[in-house]
Amino acid sequence: MPKFNNILIIGLGMMGGSLCKSIKKNKLSRKISAFDTDQDALSYALKNRIINYKVTDLVKMEHPDLIIICAPLSSYPSIVKKILLVVKKSTLVTDIGSSKGGVHRSITKLFHDSNKSFLSSHPMVGSEKSGIKFTRKDMYKNKVVFILDKESVSRASYLKLKNFWESIGSITHEIDSKTHDILMSQTSHIAHLMSYIFVKSLPQKILDENLPLLLGGGIKEHIRLSKSNPQMWTDIFLNNKSNIIKTLTRIQKNTAILKSMIKTSNRTNIKSLLENTYNKTK
Amino acid sequence: MPKFNNILIIGLGMMGGSLCKSIKKNKLSRKISAFDTDQDALSYALKNRIINYKVTDLVKMEHPDLIIICAPLSSYPSIVKKILLVVKKSTLVTDIGSSKGGVHRSITKLFHDSNKSFLSSHPMVGSEKSGIKFTRKDMYKNKVVFILDKESVSRASYLKLKNFWESIGSITHEIDSKTHDILMSQTSHIAHLMSYIFVKSLPQKILDENLPLLLGGGIKEHIRLSKSNPQMWTDIFLNNKSNIIKTLTRIQKNTAILKSMIKTSNRTNIKSLLENTYNKTK
Numbered sequence: 001m002p003k004f005n006n007i008l009i010i011g012l013g014m015m016g017g018s019l020c021k022s023i024k025k026n027k028l029s030r031k032i033s034a035f036d037t038d039q040d041a042l043s044y045a046l047k048n049r050i051i052n053y054k055v056t057d058l059v060k061m062e063h064p065d066l067i068i069i070c071a072p073l074s075s076y077p078s079i080v081k082k083i084l085l086v087v088k089k090s091t092l093v094t095d096i097g098s099s100k101g102g103v104h105r106s107i108t109k110l111f112h113d114s115n116k117s118f119l120s121s122h123p124m125v126g127s128e129k130s131g132i133k134f135t136r137k138d139m140y141k142n143k144v145v146f147i148l149d150k151e152s153v154s155r156a157s158y159l160k161l162k163n164f165w166e167s168i169g170s171i172t173h174e175i176d177s178k179t180h181d182i183l184m185s186q187t188s189h190i191a192h193l194m195s196y197i198f199v200k201s202l203p204q205k206i207l208d209e210n211l212p213l214l215l216g217g218g219i220k221e222h223i224r225l226s227k228s229n230p231q232m233w234t235d236i237f238l239n240n241k242s243n244i245i246k247t248l249t250r251i252q253k254n255t256a257i258l259k260s261m262i263k264t265s266n267r268t269n270i271k272s273l274l275e276n277t278y279n280k281t282k
Numbered sequence: 283m284p285k286f287n288n289i290l291i292i293g294l295g296m297m298g299g300s301l302c303k304s305i306k307k308n309k310l311s312r313k314i315s316a317f318d319t320d321q322d323a324l325s326y327a328l329k330n331r332i333i334n335y336k337v338t339d340l341v342k343m344e345h346p347d348l349i350i351i352c353a354p355l356s357s358y359p360s361i362v363k364k365i366l367l368v369v370k371k372s373t374l375v376t377d378i379g380s381s382k383g384g385v386h387r388s389i390t391k392l393f394h395d396s397n398k399s400f401l402s403s404h405p406m407v408g409s410e411k412s413g414i415k416f417t418r419k420d421m422y423k424n425k426v427v428f429i430l431d432k433e434s435v436s437r438a439s440y441l442k443l444k445n446f447w448e449s450i451g452s453i454t455h456e457i458d459s460k461t462h463d464i465l466m467s468q469t470s471h472i473a474h475l476m477s478y479i480f481v482k483s484l485p486q487k488i489l490d491e492n493l494p495l496l497l498g499g500g501i502k503e504h505i506r507l508s509k510s511n512p513q514m515w516t517d518i519f520l521n522n523k524s525n526i527i528k529t530l531t532r533i534q535k536n537t538a539i540l541k542s543m544i545k546t547s548n549r550t551n552i553k554s555l556l557e558n559t560y561n562k563t564k
Binding site for chain 1: 488500534549
């Protein structure tokens with residue numbers, strides 16, 4: 001028998017759609033419902049049996065036992081406002097957003113003030129591809145999912161969420177939202193930011209004339225990351241603003257140091273810096 | 283019958299060793315000779331039949347029809363000095379260096395002044411792994427190999443080199459050394475440099491405590507590139523110094539622009555910058 005009766009996915013993009021497929025594959029819920037402002041995505045999901053039921057208006061939703069918000073961060077406030085109008089106390093609400101800063105703090109407060117259960121998640125998965133057509137049923141398998149600030153809900157709710165992720169094959173890891181955002185700013189967020197800068201700095205002439213010759217040495221990866229959803233990443237950069245600014249400042253400092261070593265042909269110091277990074281991740 | 287009688291590889295690292303294996307696999311030379319200052323690499327290559335013959339002193343080499351320098355750029359001057367003492371006019375000398383700047387210019391002049399044939403190559407292949415134990419017989423297959431300034435040798439020599447690379451499955455592409463170095467500074471060289479900076483900027487605490495959780499979103503690729511040979515990359519950065527400084531300046535400028543947009547929460551401009559990079563490589 002499925003562990004859940006009705007799971008509602010809000011936002012049927014690549015991440016949300018893949019989540020539906022993972023739930024279905026693992027027979028985790030009797031029913032998979034979805035809401036999206038994009039009617040084409042909903043029709044596609046129904047037609048391809050990725051979901052069982054489409055919710056046309058959030059305030060008219062049936063009562064799911066789990067709601068997972070898979071929409072861009074900037075749409076959270078309007079979504080949460082509607083959820084809070086109708087959601088029962090027994091329903092656990094989670095999300096999969098990459099930043100637990102600004103928007104996250106404000107909606108956490110809304111749930112808390114309404115005495116409703118919200119426990120945030122962040123699966124360390126993703127792709128530069130956007131949209132329901134790029135969904136994969138194994139997207140979350142063997143991937144780390146952060147569970148944020150677990151003490152903000154009852155132990156039962158926490159275990160329910162942990163169990164959900166583990167049932168689709170993910171590896172859960174608890175973290176507080178502040179540490180999470182610092183960690184992300186120094187890794188995933190700055191990596192995406194640097195790839196956007198890398199591609200922005202590539203002269204168009206190179207791309208037009210020589211791109212197929214050059215797809216090695218990290219360039220492919222930079223181009224792949226720079227194809228990530230612009231709306232989603234604008235939201236992430238702004239929601240994790242202060243940490244990202246700090247990380248960027250460190251990157252700028254190290255760039256200036258290495259640049260100056262190259263400028264002055266300081267072979268010993270360049271080699272030593274390169275050897276340090278070589279050994280750092282051993 | 284093999285197209286070559288004796289090919290001499292100077293430098294039995296991952297690149298040179300893989301070249302030996304490719305030559306052997308394609309039955310391209312009756313004999314494969316090698317020179318390296320590392321006696322262990324030579325013994326390993328002989329024992330594992332990667333080469334047929336080890337050259338213990340370059341000035342005592344037999345007369346190969348093709349010499350390929352696969353050593354770090356900073357060792358070129360001493361190697362070339364020895365080669366020029368004994369090499370015949372009929373022998374074609376090439377190399378596989380990633381930068382065609384400083385060292386390249388000076389050794390090209392030495393060959394030219396001695397009226398000997400030197401035509402430089404740059405295969406767009408590589409790996410963060412160093413050493414003879416990481417060699418692969420298919421490393422050069424279906425990969426682009428730049429042939430630099432082809433007019434600097436006779437048409438026969440040029441065709442000999444082109445034919446060599448194509449016989450091991452590479453795709454040759456002609457380019458002048460100046461354009462090549464600009465192109466590399468804006469792509470492969472800057473990608474490596476940014477990965478060194480990325481890893482240098484990662485707090486050690488993250489690496490010690492959380493690394494296995496974070497290997498996605500480009501971080502894996504940055505760590506991989508930062509494991510490239512420090513000696514080799516010090517040489518490359520210094521040999522392509524002026525182009526790299528120019529590219530770095532552009533990267534710094536774009537970093538400052540994006541940072542300022544984030545700082546001032548300029549959502550419209552961030553999204554527009556991200557959309558531009560998204561569309562740029564379509």
